[in-house]
Amino acid sequence: MRKDLxxxxxxxxxxxxxxxxxxxxxxxxxxxxxxxxxxxxDKVTLCLSEGHKTTKNIxxxxxxxxxxxxxxxxxxxxxxxxxxxNKVRDKFERSGLHAEKSxxxxxxxxxxxxxxxxxxxxxxxxxxxxxxxxxxxxxxSADEKVLDENGKVDAGxxxxxxxxxxxxxxxxIGEKAGQAWDAGKELMK
Numbered sequence: 001m002r003k004d005l006x007x008x009x010x011x012x013x014x015x016x017x018x019x020x021x022x023x024x025x026x027x028x029x030x031x032x033x034x035x036x037x038x039x040x041x042d043k044v045t046l047c048l049s050e051g052h053k054t055t056k057n058i059x060x061x062x063x064x065x066x067x068x069x070x071x072x073x074x075x076x077x078x079x080x081x082x083x084x085x086n087k088v089r090d091k092f093e094r095s096g097l098h099a100e101k102s103x104x105x106x107x108x109x110x111x112x113x114x115x116x117x118x119x120x121x122x123x124x125x126x127x128x129x130x131x132x133x134x135x136x137x138x139x140x141s142a143d144e145k146v147l148d149e150n151g152k153v154d155a156g157x158x159x160x161x162x163x164x165x166x167x168x169x170x171x172x173i174g175e176k177a178g179q180a181w182d183a184g185k186e187l188m189k
Contacts, residue, residue, distance in 0.1 A: 013162035013171065016077055018067035019046060020099070020108045021057035023085075028092040028099055028108045029053050032081030034163045036066070039134060044119060046133045050126075053085030058133055062121040063105035066135070067113030071159040071172050073097065076112075078170070104139040114146045114158050 014034040021029050031054045035047035044066055048055045058064050069077035076095040083091045092099070099108040104118045119135030126132075148154040161170045 009165040012165045014165055016069040016161035016163050016170065017046070018069050018077060018080060018110060018113055019048070019054050020065045020067065020110050021054050021063070022061055022107060023053070023057050024060055027089065029057055029085040030080045030092055030095070030097075030110060031085065032069070032077055034165070042137045043122060044117060044135045044137060046135070047131065048133050049131055051086070055131075055133065057085075058121055059124070061106045063102075063107040064119050064121070064133075064135060065102060065105070065107045065109055066117040066119060067110045068115045068158065069161045070114050071161060073112055074161060074170055077161060102139070109141065114143045114160070115153055116141050 015036060017033045017036045019031050019033050019036075023029055031048075031052060033046055033048060033054075037045055039045040046066075048058075054064070076097055079095060080091070083094075085091055088094070097110055097112045099110050101107075102109050102118045105120050107118065109116050109118065117135075117137045118139040118141070119137050122134040122136045124131075124133055142153050146153055146157040148157075155173055156176060158173060160173050162173060163169075164171060
């Protein structure tokens with residue numbers, strides 16, 4: 001039997017994305033954003049409201065990075081979702097994490113996160129029901145600890161956080177369940 005739950009965020013899991021920017025003075029800001037996804041192989045789309053410090057920074061610098069939060073940095077990732085860069089100016093310093101300037105875009109790479117996408121602003125989309133930031137990925141860097149023997153990111157090694165929209169919990173990616181474009185092959189016959 002099914003039960004009606006009403007209107008709620010019903011997509012689970014969601015990613016735990018760390019969006020990092022510089023402000024007009026070169027100060028690092030990082031926010032936690034679950035509302036984001038890949039948009040093709042070289043674009044990322046983030047649903048960020050206009051009022052975020054991060055959105056303002058992206059407008060000014062036309063660049064940002066997207067890090068995948070991991071279990072080892074859950075405390076800091078959660079803090080980045082609680083503290084507003086509009087109110088907590090030393091937010092990044094309080095976290096104790098480390099950053100270096102991207103060699104590809106005008107944005108910081110938070111080196112503590114296992115995978116970071118470096119993006120230039122492709123466009124901002126504003127409609128009555130949507131405010132989005134679309135970035136073109138110009139580079140992806142990864143900590144060697146999360147790479148397999150072929151130099152590809154191994155999701156099993158990431159310990160990437162995922163967000164449970166139903167109960168506001170963090171989980172990590174579990175074991176591999178199957179191979180894409182293979183698990184359903186039998187039904188193609």
